[in-house]
Amino acid sequence: MLLVLAGALSACGGASGLGAAGRFTPRTPYTLTVATAQVPDPGFWEGTVAHPTGGFEYGLARALASRFGLSRVAVVEVPFKQLTAGNLRGADLALSDITVTKQRAEHVDFSESYLDAPPAILVRPGTEVPDVHAAQALSWAVQDGTTLQEALAEAIEPAAPAQVLEHQREVLLALRVGRARAVMLDLPVALAYAREAPRTYAVAAQLPSEAVLAAALPKGSENLEALDSAIRAFKADGTIERLGQEWLHTDLQDGRDEEVPALRTDE
Amino acid sequence: MTAFAALAPPALHAPAMAALVDISSPKGAPWEFLILFATLLLGPVLFKRAGVPGIIGLLLGGYVIGPHGLNLIGSGNATLPDLGQLGLLYLMFVAGVELDLNLLRVHRRSTVAFGLLTFALPMTLGTIVGLALGWETEAALLLGSLLASHTLITYPTVREAGLASDPAVATAVGSTVLTDTLALIVLAGVAGSVGGGRSGVEVAVQIAVGLIVLIAFSLLVLPRLAALAFRLLGAERSVRYIVAITAFLSAATVAELFGIEGIVGAFFAGLALNRLVPNEGQLMDRIEFFGGAVFIPVFLVSVGLILNHAVMVQGQTLELAGLFILACLGGKALAALLSGRLLGFSRPQATLLFSLSSAQAAATLAATVIGFQLGLFDSSVVNAVLVVILVSVLASTFTAIRASARMPAHDHGPRPLGRRVVVGIGDPELAQGALTTALGLARADGGVVRPVLVVPESAPFAPHAARERLARIAAAIGVDTLPTTIVDRSVMHGALRAAAAEEATLVLVSEPPHEQDGVAVHEHPRHDHATAHEHPRQDRATAHEHPRQDGAAARVASGPKPHAGHPHTPPADTPHTPPVGIVRGRETLWVDAPQDSCYSR
Numbered sequence: 001m002l003l004v005l006a007g008a009l010s011a012c013g014g015a016s017g018l019g020a021a022g023r024f025t026p027r028t029p030y031t032l033t034v035a036t037a038q039v040p041d042p043g044f045w046e047g048t049v050a051h052p053t054g055g056f057e058y059g060l061a062r063a064l065a066s067r068f069g070l071s072r073v074a075v076v077e078v079p080f081k082q083l084t085a086g087n088l089r090g091a092d093l094a095l096s097d098i099t100v101t102k103q104r105a106e107h108v109d110f111s112e113s114y115l116d117a118p119p120a121i122l123v124r125p126g127t128e129v130p131d132v133h134a135a136q137a138l139s140w141a142v143q144d145g146t147t148l149q150e151a152l153a154e155a156i157e158p159a160a161p162a163q164v165l166e167h168q169r170e171v172l173l174a175l176r177v178g179r180a181r182a183v184m185l186d187l188p189v190a191l192a193y194a195r196e197a198p199r200t201y202a203v204a205a206q207l208p209s210e211a212v213l214a215a216a217l218p219k220g221s222e223n224l225e226a227l228d229s230a231i232r233a234f235k236a237d238g239t240i241e242r243l244g245q246e247w248l249h250t251d252l253q254d255g256r257d258e259e260v261p262a263l264r265t266d267e
Numbered sequence: 268m269t270a271f272a273a274l275a276p277p278a279l280h281a282p283a284m285a286a287l288v289d290i291s292s293p294k295g296a297p298w299e300f301l302i303l304f305a306t307l308l309l310g311p312v313l314f315k316r317a318g319v320p321g322i323i324g325l326l327l328g329g330y331v332i333g334p335h336g337l338n339l340i341g342s343g344n345a346t347l348p349d350l351g352q353l354g355l356l357y358l359m360f361v362a363g364v365e366l367d368l369n370l371l372r373v374h375r376r377s378t379v380a381f382g383l384l385t386f387a388l389p390m391t392l393g394t395i396v397g398l399a400l401g402w403e404t405e406a407a408l409l410l411g412s413l414l415a416s417h418t419l420i421t422y423p424t425v426r427e428a429g430l431a432s433d434p435a436v437a438t439a440v441g442s443t444v445l446t447d448t449l450a451l452i453v454l455a456g457v458a459g460s461v462g463g464g465r466s467g468v469e470v471a472v473q474i475a476v477g478l479i480v481l482i483a484f485s486l487l488v489l490p491r492l493a494a495l496a497f498r499l500l501g502a503e504r505s506v507r508y509i510v511a512i513t514a515f516l517s518a519a520t521v522a523e524l525f526g527i528e529g530i531v532g533a534f535f536a537g538l539a540l541n542r543l544v545p546n547e548g549q550l551m552d553r554i555e556f557f558g559g560a561v562f563i564p565v566f567l568v569s570v571g572l573i574l575n576h577a578v579m580v581q582g583q584t585l586e587l588a589g590l591f592i593l594a595c596l597g598g599k600a601l602a603a604l605l606s607g608r609l610l611g612f613s614r615p616q617a618t619l620l621f622s623l624s625s626a627q628a629a630a631t632l633a634a635t636v637i638g639f640q641l642g643l644f645d646s647s648v649v650n651a652v653l654v655v656i657l658v659s660v661l662a663s664t665f666t667a668i669r670a671s672a673r674m675p676a677h678d679h680g681p682r683p684l685g686r687r688v689v690v691g692i693g694d695p696e697l698a699q700g701a702l703t704t705a706l707g708l709a710r711a712d713g714g715v716v717r718p719v720l721v722v723p724e725s726a727p728f729a730p731h732a733a734r735e736r737l738a739r740i741a742a743a744i745g746v747d748t749l750p751t752t753i754v755d756r757s758v759m760h761g762a763l764r765a766a767a768a769e770e771a772t773l774v775l776v777s778e779p780p781h782e783q784d785g786v787a788v789h790e791h792p793r794h795d796h797a798t799a800h801e802h803p804r805q806d807r808a809t810a811h812e813h814p815r816q817d818g819a820a821a822r823v824a825s826g827p828k829p830h831a832g833h834p835h836t837p838p839a840d841t842p843h844t845p846p847v848g849i850v851r852g853r854e855t856l857w858v859d860a861p862q863d864s865c866y867s868r
Contacts, residue, residue, distance in 0.1 A: 004597065019401060019403070020397065020400070020402040020407075020638075020645065021403075021406065021643055022645035102341070210344070210345060225645040226645070229642040229643075229644070230642060231642070232641065233461070234642070237641075
């Protein structure tokens with residue numbers, strides 16, 4: 001029996017050495033190259049592109065590099081619309097608050113999700129959004145090419161057309177200077193901003209949604225299996241939860257924050 | 268264009284229709300549940316018609332509706348995986364609760380010998396394969412353990428062939444307890460050692476303490492709590508069912524408190540409630556109904572979502588599958604062969620050992636899914652294991668049919684005395700003693716008690732209140748069957764008629780003394796093939812001689828009593844009278860069936 005097995009094993013060259021959880025092959029030896037849209041991105045990327053110092057997604061990148069046996073993490077900055085269009089500028093993967101959608105999946109491969117990210121309404125402190133009617137009456141700003149733009153149009157239907165801006169930092173600037181009274185962000189991102197600047201921002205509500213954040217890989221990447229296995233392992237061993245508590249300061253057991261009220265949108 | 272617009276008359280073109288009726292593409296929870304339940308309905312039906320086990324239909328159905336098929340249920344869907352998780356726990360609970368522990372006890376030596384061999388050989392071979400492929404030790408061990416377990420998929424085939432009582436079949440069935448328990452212990456160890464950065468000693472201590480607490484909770488606390496809940500909460504069907512669900516979820520929770528996978532707790536909960544939930548009882552019927560109709564199929568469909576044709580047909584996946592099949596079926600075959608020789612089984616019996624122990628399904632799938640969730644396995648391993656499941660199910664089914672055909676018929680092998688106890692009751696207020704005696708015998712043999720309220724022909728037919736009262740009394744004692752009603756000339760005749768219909772292994776009658784006319788009393792239960800006139804005691808004590816007045820009753824109480832595991836062997840062609848006892852308080856009088864009962868025809 002053992003002889004038969006040994007013969008079969010030697011004949012199965014293709015399956016050997018791959019590892020049960022898949023093998024990750026970086027484009028640059030010993031380096032995990034990660035694309036992201038903006039650094040810093042409070043809570044997700046701290047520091048600069050050349051010298052990132054922390055953040056949830058940076059921590060995730062480091063954990064991935066460690067699991068794959070890679071000694072360093074390199075970061076490249078790529079506009080968000082290019083990332084979701086499949087242009088990662090030579091990076092192995094993108095970690096940039098990217099929500100999984102069918103349209104985007106035509107251009108990139110998505111990994112297992114690592115955070116639930118329902119849309120959330122970020123306002124200046126003191127602005128109340130008790131229901132969808134109050135939300136409709138506000139002036140809005142939202143980033144172009146994001147799922148948030150769609151969520152705003154479908155779930156809120158603002159009375160006045162929303163300002164559609166190219167970068168997230170422009171959206172936040174509009175809120176800070178009063179050109180918009182509310183902006184739509186992913187809940188973990190909104191919570192991170194509100195925690196960093198509580199006198200400037202407050203999270204008024206979250207929308208019911210099954211939106212999730214995931215890593216994006218170039219279409220057809222052979223690293224997908226290994227990345228999926230890694231993210232599942234990080235969920236199982238508590239790495240994701242630990243990073244969430246460290247950088248997003250919220251209990252992300254199921255990716256949602258129970259303290260942020262849910263806005264009913266089906267009235 | 269929507270289907271509605273397409274059916275519109277030519278005069279109404281699409282924009283006009285759109286203005287009148289707003290029809291969007293189906294989405295949301297109702298649509299996804301519709302897709303799911305349509306898959307549960309059609310998957311098994313279509314495949315069973317083609318002679319393929321329904322489990323394959325459900326797995327492939329999951330693939331068809333999943334992200335790698337028609338994408339009707341996308342990868343972001345959280346509801347189906349959550350339901351699947353509950354189904355996984357349910358599956359392992361059912362695996363534990365429906366095992367026949369009586370067989371493990373009766374065939375202890377052969378069960379332990381075969382159980383250890385059929386676990387150790389595939390475990391060793393599977394681990395060797397994993398290590399040779401360059402896998403991490405944890406992944407290799409998990410592979411070995413998942414190939415070492417087995418599921419009794421072919422048992423119904425073997426049972427229908429009249430071979431349930433064959434020693435080889437009993438050995439294979441009993442060994443399932445051992446293999447699945449050992450496989451789940453390996454899983455607990457592997458899962459505990461993944462991540463966390465703890466030393467091997469810390470992990471070992473954690474798992475050992477966890478298992479001790481879990482086993483103590485499952486085997487000592489849980490049955491008592493469940494029995495108490497059954498007694499206090501009564502015979503309400505839904506309440507009893509919820510108690511069972513709560514029991515396995517609580518054991519799963521206790522397991523997870525110690526970092527042990529919940530399925531280990533669910534399996535132990537099943538073993539713990541095994542005696543309280545007889546296989547022929549109503550609660551088991553309910554557990555199997557909901558499990559078979561919804562929970563377990565949902566789990567199988569959720570596994571099918573992982574199936575990826577692009578991955579499955581890759582050379583790498585097929586190579587993995589080939590190696591797994593070799594390790595699994597090779598190890599199982601070797602174990603069956605060695606055990607056959609060691610235990611003196613014939614060749615067809617050894618083939619039956621193989622066919623019953625080679626099918627991979629429940630525990631294999633559970634461990635594979637856990638390995639996937641832990642990031643130990645990628646989808647190529649999962650897809651390869653699904654190929655193993657398909658091949659092993661087909662191989663075991665094929666060999667079971669062939670081996671069964673070569674075996675001599677064992678249509679009616681000895682059945683334990685307590686397997687099916689019919690209790691005839693005339694007055695519910697007198698039922699407690701008979702039901703308690705019956706329950707003690709039934710539990711010891713993994714059997715079931717069937718209370719029968721007998722309404723005399725001469726009495727006014729108003730059994731509803733009496734049946735309700737009897738149901739409450741039976742439930743309070745712990746009987747897991749609702750009483751039935753029968754009209755007959757006496758409680759004895761009614762009980763025997765019900766016993767004949769139920770193929771009872773034992774009949775107990777609870778009735779006042781004056782109703783014993785026409786029965787012969789003796790000192791121990793008749794379980795041989797002797798006819799009434801051949802019985803030596805018939806001449807000495809018959810009912811018309813008033814046995815309870817001549818001292819026979821006193822001797823009966825101190826005479827040999829029926830005991831659990833006592834074989835009852837009815838002949839194949841005639842209804843054979845099971846032992847019949849009249850229970851009065853703590854005394855049991857063993858009697859012959861009346862000459863004019865249904866058994867005397």
